[in-house]
Amino acid sequence: EMEGLFPQKTTGFARVAVDRGLDRYPDGLTYALDDELADLTIGEEVMVPLGRGNTPTPGYVVELSRETDTSGPVKHVLARTKTPALPADLIELARWIASYYLAPLGPTISSMLPAPVRRRTGSVTHRMIDLASDPPDQLRAPTKKQRAVLEVFDSLPAEQRPIDRRTLVQMAGLQTASPIDRLVQNGLLVETRQTAIEAAWGRTGRPTTEQPTPTEAQQRVIDDIASELTTGFSTHLIRGVTGAGKTEVYLRLIEQVVNANRIALVLVPEISLTPQTGARLTGRFPDHWVALLHSGLTAAQRHQQWSQVANDEVDIVLGARSAVLSPLRRDRLGVIVVDEEHDHSYKQDSMPRYHGRDVAIRLGQMAECPVVLGSATPSLESWANATEKNTYRLHDLPERAPGLTLPRVRIVDMARDRHQQGGESWSALGPTLEQALGETLDAGGQALLLLNRRGFASYLACRNRACDWMLTCDDCDVSMVMHRQHDLPRGGFVRCHHCLSEQRVPRSCPACGQGITAKGQGTQRIEEVLSRRFPSLVSNETLRRIDSDTMRTAEDLHGVLEAFGDGKVRVLLGTQMIAKGLDYPGVRLVGVLDADTSIHLPDFRASERTFQLVAQVCGRCGRGRAPGRAIIQTYNPEMPAIQCAASGEFHKFARAELEDRRACGLPPISRMARIVVQDQNLDRCEAQAQAIKDQLEASS
Numbered sequence: 001e002m003e004g005l006f007p008q009k010t011t012g013f014a015r016v017a018v019d020r021g022l023d024r025y026p027d028g029l030t031y032a033l034d035d036e037l038a039d040l041t042i043g044e045e046v047m048v049p050l051g052r053g054n055t056p057t058p059g060y061v062v063e064l065s066r067e068t069d070t071s072g073p074v075k076h077v078l079a080r081t082k083t084p085a086l087p088a089d090l091i092e093l094a095r096w097i098a099s100y101y102l103a104p105l106g107p108t109i110s111s112m113l114p115a116p117v118r119r120r121t122g123s124v125t126h127r128m129i130d131l132a133s134d135p136p137d138q139l140r141a142p143t144k145k146q147r148a149v150l151e152v153f154d155s156l157p158a159e160q161r162p163i164d165r166r167t168l169v170q171m172a173g174l175q176t177a178s179p180i181d182r183l184v185q186n187g188l189l190v191e192t193r194q195t196a197i198e199a200a201w202g203r204t205g206r207p208t209t210e211q212p213t214p215t216e217a218q219q220r221v222i223d224d225i226a227s228e229l230t231t232g233f234s235t236h237l238i239r240g241v242t243g244a245g246k247t248e249v250y251l252r253l254i255e256q257v258v259n260a261n262r263i264a265l266v267l268v269p270e271i272s273l274t275p276q277t278g279a280r281l282t283g284r285f286p287d288h289w290v291a292l293l294h295s296g297l298t299a300a301q302r303h304q305q306w307s308q309v310a311n312d313e314v315d316i317v318l319g320a321r322s323a324v325l326s327p328l329r330r331d332r333l334g335v336i337v338v339d340e341e342h343d344h345s346y347k348q349d350s351m352p353r354y355h356g357r358d359v360a361i362r363l364g365q366m367a368e369c370p371v372v373l374g375s376a377t378p379s380l381e382s383w384a385n386a387t388e389k390n391t392y393r394l395h396d397l398p399e400r401a402p403g404l405t406l407p408r409v410r411i412v413d414m415a416r417d418r419h420q421q422g423g424e425s426w427s428a429l430g431p432t433l434e435q436a437l438g439e440t441l442d443a444g445g446q447a448l449l450l451l452n453r454r455g456f457a458s459y460l461a462c463r464n465r466a467c468d469w470m471l472t473c474d475d476c477d478v479s480m481v482m483h484r485q486h487d488l489p490r491g492g493f494v495r496c497h498h499c500l501s502e503q504r505v506p507r508s509c510p511a512c513g514q515g516i517t518a519k520g521q522g523t524q525r526i527e528e529v530l531s532r533r534f535p536s537l538v539s540n541e542t543l544r545r546i547d548s549d550t551m552r553t554a555e556d557l558h559g560v561l562e563a564f565g566d567g568k569v570r571v572l573l574g575t576q577m578i579a580k581g582l583d584y585p586g587v588r589l590v591g592v593l594d595a596d597t598s599i600h601l602p603d604f605r606a607s608e609r610t611f612q613l614v615a616q617v618c619g620r621c622g623r624g625r626a627p628g629r630a631i632i633q634t635y636n637p638e639m640p641a642i643q644c645a646a647s648g649e650f651h652k653f654a655r656a657e658l659e660d661r662r663a664c665g666l667p668p669i670s671r672m673a674r675i676v677v678q679d680q681n682l683d684r685c686e687a688q689a690q691a692i693k694d695q696l697e698a699s700s
Contacts, residue, residue, distance in 0.1 A: 011038040014077060015063035016048050017105040021351075026098065026105060028062050032074045040064065040077070043086040047078040058083075060109045062091055083118050084310065089330040089366070096362055103352035111352060112325040114302050122300025128192050129180060130162035136187045145179040148172040150188070162192060211284070214252065215402065218245055221395040222252045225372060229256060229335060233365050237341075237386040238374040240397030241648060242619020243404040246374040247277070249397075250337045251284050253372065258288050258315045262334030265326075265363075266318045267356055269343035276561075276583065277339070281316055293319030293326055295554070321346050321356030324363060333367040336360050341373035341382055342612055344605075357382075376619060376650075377612040380661065381668040383654050400622075407590070407621045407628035409646040413637045414594075429529060433591045433631050441536055441570060445588030445626065449530075449573045450617050451523050452597040460494060460516055462509035469511040475499050483549070484524045523547050523573055526593065530571065537571055546574030579617040585624030590617050595634040595642055604666045607641040611653050614645035 010032045017028040031048050033040060040046070042061050050057040056078055068074055086094075090112060098105040116122070131153050142150060149172045156163065169177050183189040214222060221238060228234045240246045254264040268277050282290050291305045291314040308314050310327040317326055324336075338346075338357045346356035357373065364371035373382055373392070386394040400406055410432070417430045429437070440447050460471040460482055471480050473496035480494035482505065490505040509516055518525075527545045530537050537543040544550075544560045551557045557577075563569045565584055572578055598609045614632055621628025634642055644653035662669045675692060679685035 009035055010074075010076075011035055013065050013068045013074065014040060014046070014061045015065075016046060016059040016077070017062050017109055018048065018050055018057050018059035019106040019110045020050070020057060021104045021107055023104060028059070028105060030068055030070050030074060031077045032068070033077055037077055037080065040080065041085060042088045043091050045081045045083040045085070047081060049075050049078060058110075059106055060086070060091070062095070062105065062109075082120070083113065084120075084307070086112060087310070087327050087329075090325065090327055093325070093359070093363060093366065096366075097352050097354050097359060100362075101352050101354050108352045114306060114322075116299035116303040117306045119299075119303075121303045122298075126193070127165040128162035129165050129168050129184070129189050130192070132187055132190045140186075142183070142188075143179065145172070145174055146183055148174065149180055149183060153189075165191070212245075212248060212401075214248055215245070215399075217397050217399065218249055218252075218401075221249050221397065224393075224395060225249075225253055225370065226256055228370050229253070229260075232368045233370065235361055235364065235371045235385075235392040236373065236395060237378060237382050237392045238372065238395045238397060239378055239383075239386075239650070240374065240376060241400055241406075242376040242616065243400040243623060244376070244397035245401035246339070246397065247280060248401075250339065250372065250374065251280070253335055254281070254316060254337070255285070257334035258285060260334060261315075261332075263314070263328055263332045264316045264335050264337065265323065265328065265333060265360075266316065266337045267323055267339065267346070267360060268318070268320060269340045269345045270320065270577065278318055281318055285316065288315035289313060290316040290318060291326075293317065293323040295320070297554075321348060321354075324356050324359045330363075330367045333363075333369050335369055336364050336367075336371045338371065338373045340375055342375045342377055342379040344609070377615045377645075378650075378654075380608060380654060380657060384658060384668040387654075388658075403625075405622045405627045406648065407618055407630045409618055409630045409632065409648075411637050411642060411646050412631055412633045414633050414635050417633070429526070429533070429593070430633055433593070433633065434533065436589055436629065436631055437571075437591065438534070440589040441534060443588070443626075446564065446567070446569075446584065446586040447571045447589040447591065448578055448582075448587055448617070448620055449526070449571060449591045449593060450576070450579055450613075451521065451526055451573070451593040452575055452613075460505065460518055462512060462514055463517045464509065464512055464514040467509060467512040467514065469509050471506065471516075473499065473501060475501055481522060482518050483522075484528070521593065523575065524549075526573055530573065542568070542570045544569045544572055546572060546577050548575070548577075551577070576613060579613055579620070582620055583623055584620070587621045587623065588626050588628050590621045590628065590630040592617055592630070592632045592634075595632050596636055599636060599639065599641070604661075604664070607639070608657060610639070611641040611645045611650075611657075614642060615648065615650070618645070618648075 012033045014031055014033055015028040016031050029048070040061055042064060044061050045058055046061060047056045048059050049055065054075070058081060086109065091109065094109045094112060095105065097103065098108040149168065152168060152171045153161070165177055165180060168180055172179075174180075180189065184191050225236050238246055238249060250266065254266070257264045266277070266281070278290070278292055289308070291309050293302070293305055293309070297305065306326065309317055312329050312332070317323055317328055319326070338360050341357050348354055361371050375382075378386070382392060386392040412430060412432045414430060417432060420431070437447055460480065462469040471494060473480050475496070480496050480503070482492055482494050484492045488504070490507070492505055493502050494505060495502045506516060508514060523545050527539055527543065530543055531539050539545075544564070546557065546560060551560070560569065560572070561582070564572055567586055592614060595610060595614055598613060599606050603609070618630040618632075621630060632642060632646060636642065640653060640656055644650070661667070666672070677685055677689040677692065679688060
C-alpha cells in the first residue's frame, strides 16, 4: 500500500525533539519509522526532514509508540547518526530542564552532549607493546631485528612501558613492525589496545593522603547525613565558616557511598578549583576511578571521560556545572555534593539557562538520593529553604578546623585614607594596604590581592572638568576599558568587556579637544604600581596577575597556582577567580582593593554578592601557622554587607537581607523571570513588550 510519497512500511512512530529552537512544538514532532529503524531507542540522534523543504535536520528520539497521535500523512525518519545515544534517564532530566527553564527541548538535549563526544574525538586506538610477564622457555634464538626490539625494552625505564607500537619500530631502527608482531606471536611480548586518551592518561596507583580525624562538630554532621544515605531523597545545607573542614565531611560521605558500590557526583563552581579538589579525591580514593568533567580538558580527554561515565566505569564524577548532565547510571547514584552552592557560576548564561545546583536537587529527587549543599556564605534561596521553609536540613560548622586561625580583618575607609594621602597621588593600594604588604613580604609571607576589574583603567574620560565626555562602546553603550600594550601608539588599546570590540585610544577629547585621562584602577595598572613600589615583585615571576586576559587555558591557571603553592610566586593579583576555595598555608595577607565594585551593580543580589566575595576572600588567609590578616578598602564602610562579612556574621546579614527582600517582594520571597523581546523593528518590539506586560498584569 502506498503511503503518499513513501513506499516504506511503517513499523512504529517516534517523537523527535528537533535540534532547532522551535517554540511551537515543545515536546517534539512525530515521525514514522521503517523496518531498518525498528530497533531505535530513546536518546538516539536521528536525521529527520523538517519544514516545507524537508531539510534534513538532526533531532533526538524522546518517545516511541506503536500508534500515531496525529492525523494525516507522517514523514519518515531518514537515518540514525553516529552520535552516541544518551541514556533515557538523561532525556527525562532534559525534559524537566526544558520545561522549568523554558528552553526548546532539542537544543537542551543537544547541549548535554559535549562537542568532542559528538565528533568522537580521540577514539582512534593505539597498539601498545610490553614485555610478557611470564615469557615461554625460549624456543628459537631471536633474529637480529628481534634482538634490537628486546634491547629497547632493556633500556626503557619501567614507567615508560607499555610503549606505542609505532614508536617501538622507530626506536629499534626497523623498517616494518613484523619483528615485533613475531615476538608477540612467540609470547615474549604482549600487545594491548588503548584509545589515544587512555594511552596518555596511564592509570597509575596514586598516593593516598593521610586522613585527618574529624572534629566532634564534623563527626556530628557526617553521622546526621550518613543516616539518610539509604533512605531516599533529602537535601542538606552545611553552613560552615571558611576553613571549617567541609571537604572532609564530603570525603567521609563519599567514602561510605563508594564502598557500597554506588556513585558520588561532586560539583564545584569554577574550573580553577577542580585540580585541588581532584587531587584530594584521587588521593583519598586511589582504588576508585574518578572522572573529571570540565572545560580545561583536551577534546580527546573529554570524550574519554564522558564515555567512561556512560559505560558505568566510574565511582566518582567531579566537575563544574555541566557534570550534573553527565550520562551516569541513575540507579547507582548514592549522593550529590554541590560545593560552594552560592556561587553564581552554577548558572549558565546561554540557552538552556539552567542552574547547576537546582538541577542537582531535581536529579537527587529523580534518583532518590541525598543532595548535600555546602557553603560558608549560602545563597539566600538555600538559607530560606533551610531556616524558614524547612525543606532543607541545616547543619552548622561554626568553628575553623584545628590548626587554622580566623584572620584579623580591618575595614579601611578609602575616602579618609585618600584625604590623608593628598588626593591626586593616591594609588588604589592606599597607605594602609601598602604598609601591610611591605611587612608581609619582609616576613616572607604571601599575599592575595583582589580587584574585580580587568585591564588598566576602567574608563577613559576628558581631562576638562567642565566637559563630561567619556569613551563608550559604539555597540553596547558601556564604558570601554583601557588595556596596556606598550608597542601601540599612546601605550594601549580599549576593549569593551561585553561585546569584546576593540579600538585605538583617541588622541584627544572629541567633544572639546582637550587631553584624555585614564580613570579607575584595573588589574593591569595595579600590577604596574606593585612592581614599581616593591623591588622584590617582578611581573610574571614573583608577581602574577590572574584574570581572563592572562589566563587563556586551564593549564595557564594551574601552572600559576602550582608556583604559588611552591612559594615561587609571592603575590597573586586577580579578579574573583582567586577568591574561591583556594587553600594555601603561606597566605598571610588578603587585600580587597575595592570592595564596592559589586555593590553598584543594578542587581538585587548586589549586597549578597559583596558579602560573599568579602567573606570568601578573607577566608583564604590564616590557613597556616602564622595568623593572617585581611584589609578591605571601601567607600561604604557602614554597609551591613561589608561590616557583617568582616566580622563573619552570616546569620545577622542573612536576617537583615531577607527582611529587605520581603519588604520589596524579591526572591527568595517571590519568583522572578526575565522576558526578553527581540525584533528588528523597534516599534514592533516595544508594542510586543507592552502587550506582554498588559497581559501579565491582567492575569495576576
